[in-house]
Amino acid sequence: MADITKTNRRDFLKIAATATGGLFIGFYWSSCDSPKMKVLSTEEVLSKAHNFNSFLSISPDGDVVIYSPNPELGQNIKTSFPMVVAEELDADWSKVRVLQAPLDNDKFDRQLTGGSGAMPHSWERLRKAGATARHLLLTAAANQLEVDMASLSTEKGMIYHKASGKKLTYGEVVMAASELEAPEEVLLKDPKDFTIIGTPIKNVDNDDMFTGKPLFGLDFYREGMLHAMIQRPPFGMKIKSVDDASARSVSGVTDVIQYDNFVAIVGTSTWPLMKAKRRIKVEYESEGNVESTFDHDKIMKELLDSKDARVMRKDGNVDEAFKNAAKVITSEYQCPFLPHAPMEPMNFFAHVKGEEVELIGPTQTPDAARMQTAQLLGLPKENITVDITRLGGGFGRRLRADYVLDAVEVSRRVNAPVKVTWTREDDMTGGAYRPAVRYRFSAALDAAGNMIGFKLRGVGLNAGNSVRQDNFPSGAVPNLLIENINYNSSVTTNAWRAPITNFLAYAEQSFLDEVALEAQKDPVKFRLDLLEQAKSSPTGSVNYDVDRMIGVIKDAAERSNWGKDSNVKQGFSVYFSHRSYVAQVANIEIINNQPVLKKIVASTDCGIVVNPTGANHQVRGGIVDGMGHAMFGNLVFENGLPKQKNFDSYRLIRMKEVPEIDVNYVDSGYDPTGLGEPALPPTGGAIANAIFAATGRRLRSQPFIEQKEFSDLNLEIRRG
Numbered sequence: 264m265a266d267i268t269k270t271n272r273r274d275f276l277k278i279a280a281t282a283t284g285g286l287f288i289g290f291y292w293s294s295c296d297s298p299k300m301k302v303l304s305t306e307e308v309l310s311k312a313h314n315f316n317s318f319l320s321i322s323p324d325g326d327v328v329i330y331s332p333n334p335e336l337g338q339n340i341k342t343s344f345p346m347v348v349a350e351e352l353d354a355d356w357s358k359v360r361v362l363q364a365p366l367d368n369d370k371f372d373r374q375l376t377g378g379s380g381a382m383p384h385s386w387e388r389l390r391k392a393g394a395t396a397r398h399l400l401l402t403a404a405a406n407q408l409e410v411d412m413a414s415l416s417t418e419k420g421m422i423y424h425k426a427s428g429k430k431l432t433y434g435e436v437v438m439a440a441s442e443l444e445a446p447e448e449v450l451l452k453d454p455k456d457f458t459i460i461g462t463p464i465k466n467v468d469n470d471d472m473f474t475g476k477p478l479f480g481l482d483f484y485r486e487g488m489l490h491a492m493i494q495r496p497p498f499g500m501k502i503k504s505v506d507d508a509s510a511r512s513v514s515g516v517t518d519v520i521q522y523d524n525f526v527a528i529v530g531t532s533t534w535p536l537m538k539a540k541r542r543i544k545v546e547y548e549s550e551g552n553v554e555s556t557f558d559h560d561k562i563m564k565e566l567l568d569s570k571d572a573r574v575m576r577k578d579g580n581v582d583e584a585f586k587n588a589a590k591v592i593t594s595e596y597q598c599p600f601l602p603h604a605p606m607e608p609m610n611f612f613a614h615v616k617g618e619e620v621e622l623i624g625p626t627q628t629p630d631a632a633r634m635q636t637a638q639l640l641g642l643p644k645e646n647i648t649v650d651i652t653r654l655g656g657g658f659g660r661r662l663r664a665d666y667v668l669d670a671v672e673v674s675r676r677v678n679a680p681v682k683v684t685w686t687r688e689d690d691m692t693g694g695a696y697r698p699a700v701r702y703r704f705s706a707a708l709d710a711a712g713n714m715i716g717f718k719l720r721g722v723g724l725n726a727g728n729s730v731r732q733d734n735f736p737s738g739a740v741p742n743l744l745i746e747n748i749n750y751n752s753s754v755t756t757n758a759w760r761a762p763i764t765n766f767l768a769y770a771e772q773s774f775l776d777e778v779a780l781e782a783q784k785d786p787v788k789f790r791l792d793l794l795e796q797a798k799s800s801p802t803g804s805v806n807y808d809v810d811r812m813i814g815v816i817k818d819a820a821e822r823s824n825w826g827k828d829s830n831v832k833q834g835f836s837v838y839f840s841h842r843s844y845v846a847q848v849a850n851i852e853i854i855n856n857q858p859v860l861k862k863i864v865a866s867t868d869c870g871i872v873v874n875p876t877g878a879n880h881q882v883r884g885g886i887v888d889g890m891g892h893a894m895f896g897n898l899v900f901e902n903g904l905p906k907q908k909n910f911d912s913y914r915l916i917r918m919k920e921v922p923e924i925d926v927n928y929v930d931s932g933y934d935p936t937g938l939g940e941p942a943l944p945p946t947g948g949a950i951a952n953a954i955f956a957a958t959g960r961r962l963r964s965q966p967f968i969e970q971k972e973f974s975d976l977n978l979e980i981r982r983g
Contacts, residue, residue: 305360313441315399317370318348318392321441325420325434327352327359331389332371333381334627335363335468336654336661337884338939339877340381342467344389346873350459351393351452354433355420361467366629366649376627376654377662377758379841379937382873386934394449396440403440404431454871463876468653478653480610480625481684488612488680489517491673492536494526494545495693497903499753501550502526510539519543520676527673533684540686552753553903556599559724562750563597563701566722572746575732578803579742584716588707592781596704596770598965600724600898601697602905603759604915607655608690613670614680615640620647620671621680625654627661635664636671658888659758663695688908696898697759698726700766704774707742712782714793716742721767723749725756729763734839735812736775738805739797754900760888761940764840766965769893772836772948773963776955786835786952787820807839811868814929815846818866822927823848832858834953836945841937843869844929847886847945849953851978858957859979862923863890863949865942870933878938882926885942891916893947894967914968923983954978 303324312320312328319329331344341361349359366374373384397417404422405412408429416423422431454460471478496502505526507519515535520527528539552558585591611624613636620640626632629649637644654661670683685693700723707716717740723729732745759765779789791813798809816837819825825833830852837846850862865882872878895914898905907913951962960972967973 305362308360313437315396315441316392316445318389319352319396321396321400321433321437323434323437325355325358325432325437327354327420327433328362329359330362330364332364332374332385334376334625334629334651334654336376336625336627336657338376338379338381338881339466339874340376341653342464343382343873343877344385345467346459346464347386347389348393350457351390352397353417353419354393356459356464358420363651363653365651366633368630374629375631375662376657377659379843379939379941382935383842383937390451391449394451395445398446398449399440399443400433400436402443403436407431407436407439460871460873461875464874465876479607479655480612480623480652481607481655483612483623483652483682485612485680485682488614488682489529489673489677490531490533490536491527491529491670491681491683492533492540492686493669493683493689493693494528494540494543495689496524496545496547497553498755498900499549499551499553499903500547503546503548505546506544509542509544513539513542518677520673522672522676525669525672527669527676527683529673529677529681537686554753554900555902556900559600559699559752559900560597563699563722563724566748566750567595567701567703567720569748572720572748574744575728575730575747576737576743576745576803578737578740578744579716581716581718581742581744584742585705585707585718588716589710590708590781591705592708592774592778593703593705594774594777594963595701596766596773596963597701598697598699598766598769599896600699600754600756600900600905601759601892601896602691602694602898602913603656603658603660603697603757604690604910604913605654605656605658605660608687609660609666609685609694610683611667611670612680612682613667613674615671615675615678618642618646621650622647622667622671623650623652624667624670625652625657625661626664626667627654627657627659628664631662632664632667635668639668639671640675658760659762660694662758665695687910691898691908691913692905695755695757697765698729698756698763699724700726700729700763702729702767702770704770706774706778708778708782712784714740714778714782716740718744718746719771720746721748723747723763724752725749725754726763729767731764731767731840733804733806734764735797735807736793738801738803738807739793741802743802753903760885761840761943764838764944765889765892766947768836768838768840768944769947769951769965770963772838772945773951773961776835776948776952777961785826787816787825790835790837791816808844811844811929811931811933812837812839814931815844815866815868818927818929819846819848819864822866822925823850823864832953832957834949834951834956836948836952838941838945838948840944841940843867843936843938843941845882845941845945847949849949851953851957853957854979857977857979858954859981860922860950860953861981861983862925863946864925864927866927866929867938867942868929868931868933868936869938869941870931870935872928873935878928879926881938882942883924885940886924886946887916887921889943889946890921890950893950893965894920897966897969914966920980921982922980
């Protein structure tokens with residue numbers, strides 16, 4: 264059965280006044296497999312187009328422009344959103360275009376990218392937008408042909424009246440349709456009738472990216488704008504004095520400005536600014552705690568024994584369970600601070616023009632950029648416009664607006680349009696990082712090897728809540744205690760792809776393997792038994808879908824031939840985050856007495872897969888990211904500054920170090936859930952558990968490459 268869903272007529276009508284508001288997502292001719300013909304520019308199409316709602320407009324030529332609210336940073340939303348609208352519209356895919364819109368809260372809400380929430384949030388409203396336009400087109404066609412609307416059908420931008428053999432293009436009825444009143448209800452397609460959703464569609468920006476078109480913030484240029492770079496202090500320090508004479512002498516430098524705790528060098532291009540930045544002499548003094556990695560390690564170890572932990576969840580009688588346990592297993596796991604390290608460093612353009620401000624650049628949260636600018640300048644938010652460029656990665660870093668405010672501060676002081684650009688060293692040393700965290704796990708087993716008690720204490724440095732108290736195995740263990748301690752560090756932190764769970768999943772899934780070993784149970788069966796306990800006799804609330812988690816576990820185990828080949832040593836991991844479920848199996852073979860990581864099998868339940876091409880990229884990208892940072896990523900702080908300042912000293916995974924990745928999906932029948940982040944958390948645990956299965960060495964800290972248990976393994980990676 265198709266769904267009948269209510270639409271808000273007022274919303275559809277109030278946003279139909281202009282073709283240029285909102286988030287614009289559309290498909291260019293160059294990105295579609297269409298025959299060669301005369302192609303109108305997008306501007307020409309929009310000049311003649313008629314709006315149906317905030318998400319789309321249609322021209323008399325039948326061209327469709329689809330708008331969407333979310334910044335594109337590689338998560339493929341700029342392709343997937345239009346697919347959903349076009350599906351319900353029954354559009355001719357080759358005549359659909361994509362535009363990225365500026366911030367407009369009157370037309371859209373949740374106009375941000377983060378938390379893998381864009382598609383779950385917009386799925387239904389995108390479908391309604393397409394279905395509403397299709398309904399209006401059918402109504403106009405029925406009026407023109409003088410037939411019952413129920414006798415009409417649509418396909419690829421055409422309206423058919425089967426009885427008479429008559430047909431109309433969308434363009435032929437678009438003018439009349441755009442003048443009709445939006446319906447109270449629209450009919451949405453049954454998923455079995457989808458023809459666009461679920462098909463592999465290439466990224467709509469591919470051709471522009473491959474040919475070097477100006478898409479990203481770093482590409483943005485405006486005649487007459489100035490450039491600026493910012494000198495930032497070490498964490499926990501403030502400016503004592505500034506000697507800028509040598510910096511000012513560099514040709515191309517127009518000014519040096521000090522504000523708050525920063526020094527901005529302004530000029531005509533970035534190269535002289537980089538030269539001047541090396542010449543500027545800034546003396547700093549302490550302003551609070553000036554920390555090093557040695558201090559961080561000491562703090563976390565001490566806090567694990569503190570009595571000041573905050574209880575996040577408590578089920579049953581934990582003390583009694585551990586007192587009467589036949590066996591108790593305890594382990595600690597730790598991870599370091601990590602930078603986000605997107606390929607495009609931070610940058611933004613700002614022009615403060617009296618009572619008005621223009622902002623242009625790559626931001627995951629355009630409204631936060633606007634609101635913080637308004638607060639800084641004491642202006643109403645309505646006086647500030649935000650245009651969003653494509654983002655060259657973000658991973659959570661561009662959720663902050665600090666680099667936006669850099670541009671605003673400099674622009675208002677020099678009274679000119681300014682583009683601020685961070686160097687890679689700025690990005691690595693003056694950014695906001697993944698929090699450093701240390702966990703202590705304990706499990707109590709009865710004589711039959713059943714886990715009757717579970718304890719987790721997390722200590723995070725500026726992590727907020729470093730645990731996820733309602734995630735598995737909560738609800739599956741009769742006696743459970745989860746506690747959190749947060750330490751206020753001078754090192755700034757920020758959401759980092761799959762916040763907190765990016766390491767918690769690794770630690771938890773590695774520890775559960777330790778428990779399964781002590782219980783003398785197969786690791787997969789051990790997890791399935793716990794989930795059956797959560798399903799049949801839960802303790803407290805169960806805030807995850809047990810059946811969906813069981814589904815990906817069984818699928819991954821089957822596809823990987825779990826435990827069936829004695830020559831293949833396997834590691835298992837499963838995790839729920841951002842509404843989705845991912846299970847992974849890592850395969851290691853011993854070849855010539857050397858462990859070889861050959862394959863990772865991933866099974867994902869993210870609901871309906873809108874675009875398999877984009878989904879595969881997200882899952883593979885998450886696995887590569889999770890593997891690379893688990894194995895190599897590390898920041899070591901010394902007197903408030905990271906020692907790793909660029910990619911020569913900060914180790915990233917290399918292409919040759921990526922094994923074969925087998926991506927699979929479990930169709931649970933759910934609407935789309937998150938996908939940008941959920942594939943990352945299970946990866947480290949699957950690999951670490953496989954290494955243990957192959958070598959007997961347990962890795963409890965990241966990065967692996969710096970652990971003594973790993974240093975002499977000479978782990979090789981091969982594709983297949």
